[in-house]
Amino acid sequence: MNTQRICCAGFGGQGTLSMGKILAYAGMLEGHEVSWCPSYGPEMRGGTANCHVIVSDEPIGSPVITSDANxxxxxxxxxxxKFVGILAKGGALVVNSDLASLKEDRADIRVLDVPANTMATQEFGSAKLANIILLGAVIQATGSVKIESIDDAFTHVFGGAKAKFIPNNKKAFEMGFEFAKNNK
Known part of the structure; x- marks a missing residue:
């Protein structure tokens, strides 16, 4: 495996940090070196939120991604x-197309427009699982961790009383993975 540098960004309350945490946990379960570096505004919900996740077989020098994001x-x-500029040539840009669209021409990257809010609302009655749909698309696009590792990460992140959320999270993940697979 090579080093994967992934930036997750959105508004507070969209599950941006949770998405990154699940990805980092999955990498850790596989025995990789992992960093998860969250950043959010003081207002949290509705403010800005992002996290940088690095999954590598080598020691990680810095948890912050300033360029060369995969x-x-x-x-x-x-x-x-804000973050499209840190994406390296050949990288994948996964966009919640219900709330954003790339305004510049970047022929040097793969753009995957995922109507995540619409998909989540149609399947689950709200947009709350849009982040997990996007996570599924990311794993299909990057292969940064194994699907089984994401499943295992769900059981660690959603333990105890939150275990009831695991089936819908798995379904949302699979929806995003299949969407990305069918829209290469």
């Missing part, structure tokens, strides 16, 4: 505008 996940337009 993948950027943009859950809204301000996040897309």
């Amino acid at each position: 993948c950027v996940i943009a859950m809204n337009q301000p996040s897309l505008d």
